[in-house]
Amino acid sequence: MTLDKLRAWKLLEEISFVRVAGTEEELKAANILKDVCEKSGVEAVIEDFEIDMVNISVAKLEVLEPEYHEYHVIGIGKTASTPDEGVTGGFKYIEDGSDANITDVEGKIVLMQGRGTPELYEKLQKKGALGYILIAGNIYEDESIKNELRPSNAFGKDHPIPGVKLHITDAEKLVLSKPTKVKLTMQAETVKGTSHNVVATIPGTDLKDEVIAFSAHYDSVPYSKGSWDNGTGSVTIMELMHYFKEKGTRRTLKFVWCGSEEIGLVGSKEFCKAHEEELKDYIFNINFDMTGVTIGFEKCCVTASEDTLHAIEYLAKVNNYPLSADLGTYSSDSTSFASAGVPACTFARLNAMGGAQIHNNTDTMDRIDPDSFMITLEFVALFSEQIANASVNPIPRKFADSVKEKLDAQKKMFGEPEKEKEEEKKEDKAEEAEEKKDE
Ligand SMILES: [Zn+2]
Numbered sequence: 001m002t003l004d005k006l007r008a009w010k011l012l013e014e015i016s017f018v019r020v021a022g023t024e025e026e027l028k029a030a031n032i033l034k035d036v037c038e039k040s041g042v043e044a045v046i047e048d049f050e051i052d053m054v055n056i057s058v059a060k061l062e063v064l065e066p067e068y069h070e071y072h073v074i075g076i077g078k079t080a081s082t083p084d085e086g087v088t089g090g091f092k093y094i095e096d097g098s099d100a101n102i103t104d105v106e107g108k109i110v111l112m113q114g115r116g117t118p119e120l121y122e123k124l125q126k127k128g129a130l131g132y133i134l135i136a137g138n139i140y141e142d143e144s145i146k147n148e149l150r151p152s153n154a155f156g157k158d159h160p161i162p163g164v165k166l167h168i169t170d171a172e173k174l175v176l177s178k179p180t181k182v183k184l185t186m187q188a189e190t191v192k193g194t195s196h197n198v199v200a201t202i203p204g205t206d207l208k209d210e211v212i213a214f215s216a217h218y219d220s221v222p223y224s225k226g227s228w229d230n231g232t233g234s235v236t237i238m239e240l241m242h243y244f245k246e247k248g249t250r251r252t253l254k255f256v257w258c259g260s261e262e263i264g265l266v267g268s269k270e271f272c273k274a275h276e277e278e279l280k281d282y283i284f285n286i287n288f289d290m291t292g293v294t295i296g297f298e299k300c301c302v303t304a305s306e307d308t309l310h311a312i313e314y315l316a317k318v319n320n321y322p323l324s325a326d327l328g329t330y331s332s333d334s335t336s337f338a339s340a341g342v343p344a345c346t347f348a349r350l351n352a353m354g355g356a357q358i359h360n361n362t363d364t365m366d367r368i369d370p371d372s373f374m375i376t377l378e379f380v381a382l383f384s385e386q387i388a389n390a391s392v393n394p395i396p397r398k399f400a401d402s403v404k405e406k407l408d409a410q411k412k413m414f415g416e417p418e419k420e421k422e423e424e425k426k427e428d429k430a431e432e433a434e435e436k437k438d439e
Contacts, residue, residue, distance in 0.1 A: 003239055003377060009370045011036060012235045016227040016365060019220045021260035022053045022193030029218050030196045033257050036238060037200040042245055044200035044255075049270035051260050053193035054078060054153060058185050059164050061133065063174070064088065065181035071170050075186045076134065077153035079163035086185030087130040087162070093175050097124070105129040109182050111171060118156035118413060131162040131184040135171045138357075145360050148223040153263060156413045162186040195219070195259035197267050202244055204252040204388070211281050212388055213254040213342070214240055215268060215333045216288045217261030220363075227365045229358040230261070232349075233288030236377050243381055249388035251283070258333050261289075264414070268333035272340035284308075284395045285337035285344035286384055289330065292373030293356050296349045298323045301330040303407070304343035305398045312345065312383070321379040329406045339407055343395050347376050 015032055019025040030046055037044035054077030061073045090108040094101040097112050097120045106128030113135045124132060136149050146167045154163065164186060166174070198218070204210070216233030220226025234257055241255050258267035272279060284304075300316075300323055302309040309327050316323035329335045334344035349372065351357075356367035387394060399407070 003243055003374070003381060005370045005374055007242070008235045008239045008373065008377070011238060012227060012231050013365065015218065015231050015234065016225045018222065018225055019218065020222050021195050021219045021263045021266070022051050026219050026259055027196060030198050030257070030259065033198045033218060033234065033238065037198075037241065037255070040242055040245055042200045042202055042241060044198055047197045047199055047271070047274060048194050049197070049267070049274070051193050051195045051263065051266055052078070052190045054151075054188055054190050056151075056186070056188045058187040060086065060183075060185040061164055061166065062183045063177065063179040063181070064183055065179070067177070069177070071166055071174065072147065072149075073133070073164040073166050074149045074151055075188050076159075076163040076165055077151065077188060078190065079154050079159040079186070079188070080161055081188050082131065082162050082184060082186045084187070086183045088181065088183045089130045091179040091182045102127060102129075109133065109184050111135065111166070111174065115155045121154075121159045121161065125160040129161060131164075131186070133171070133184075134163060134165045135168050136165045137167045137169070139168050139172070145362070148361060150359055151222055195267060197259055197271050198257040199271070200241060200255040202241065202249070202253040205248065205250050207250040208252045209281055210283050210393060211252045211254055211278070212384060213256055213282050213285045213337065214287075214384070215256040215258055215285060215337070217258040217267065217333055219259050219262050219267070221262045221359045223361045224359055224363045225361075226363055228293055228356060228363050228368050229290045230288070232290060232292040232368060232373060236288045236291055236373075236380070239377055240381060240384065244385075244388070247385070249385070251388045253388060254282075261333055265331075265333055265336050268336035272336050276340070279340050279342055282337070282342045283393050283397070284387060285334055285342050286380065287330075287332055287334035287337070287344060287346040288376070289332040289346055289348050290358065291347065291349040291376040292368040292370075293349050293351050294367060294369045294372050295352045295355045296372065297352070298376060299348045299350050300325040300345055301328050301334070301348075302326065302345045303329050303334050303338035303399070303403055304345065305396050306400050307396050308343055308345070311394060315383055315386070316379065319379060319382065321375075323379070327400050327403055329403065329410060335407070335410065338399065338403070339411065341397070343397060343399070347380055349376055
């Protein structure tokens, strides 16, 4: 038995449905993946974890003067709610929120592009801005997408002022209409939900104490079937599971299908937390996020050392695999493993300019194909087989300085406690027996 392109494609079709974090559909996908593992004789478990789910009951943007107009917006989760009657004030388009753009935002509702850093939102609050409007979408999209603004949560820490999202075509209209008085109303609450990781294990033989973890998130964003992002990655690691189940390896292999990646890498963070003790035995995390796009190119982001980057580049070259690889952090589950001390990488096949899109209703089977899908899979099967069976672990447990800096910056951005504070917290936990962790 070797890699089976058609088996992979059949499973991909089967899981190509909207499967948002914390929903029944996400659990349905988890069960499909678990069943496939078990049918092929590999033990798999579903590990539950708690997530924050945001219920937005009201999100409304009205221009009151010079002429009344209501725009279709959606609320951004984990931003502040307004009073019931909303907040009313002036308006300013602050572009990307540079200092020159935010000198006079007091009493205003601001429109901005990009997603902004937590520091920017703090600055806006200090300067007296009442709320913010983020620009979403693409000016050339058809109406069907325009009405499907993607729900999302505050980037980084919770935001101190209310935020909503507006489509770019409406943002253009809004700026041109020169509003003098606008009203923003946002009501949201955060409730607890449950999401799931699926974890399968193939025990190794003489080197079974060392573990290689393959990972891929299987959840999608709302309105998206997520065939490319990340049905393809999910099916890639399933195919690797079939492959190695037949062949056997000296090291132990873990296959982790992560839930809730799209709401902030939550599944992989929870996996690393729940398996903290074991992670010292994990020598490498090989993650996949989006492969198989027809018009695209092969990419590997290495969150490890220069040595590991060079090893991957060398093997790609000798196998004539056209790979663009670099050191860095990828906004996917490999970052969680690396943050927990496990060298990691993400393989992806990214789109050419003007090509396939993700995070909307166009992410279907239409832009991907089985042959392009196999390009990444075939190389990784070869690459990971060598690591899984090498007499000496070829992946040093270290990180390039540039990678360390990026990991630290991200921890800061997402408001994660530093190591020491974490330790203190644990002690508090033991004493008080009750402590809620703030992510
Ligand atoms: Zn993804």
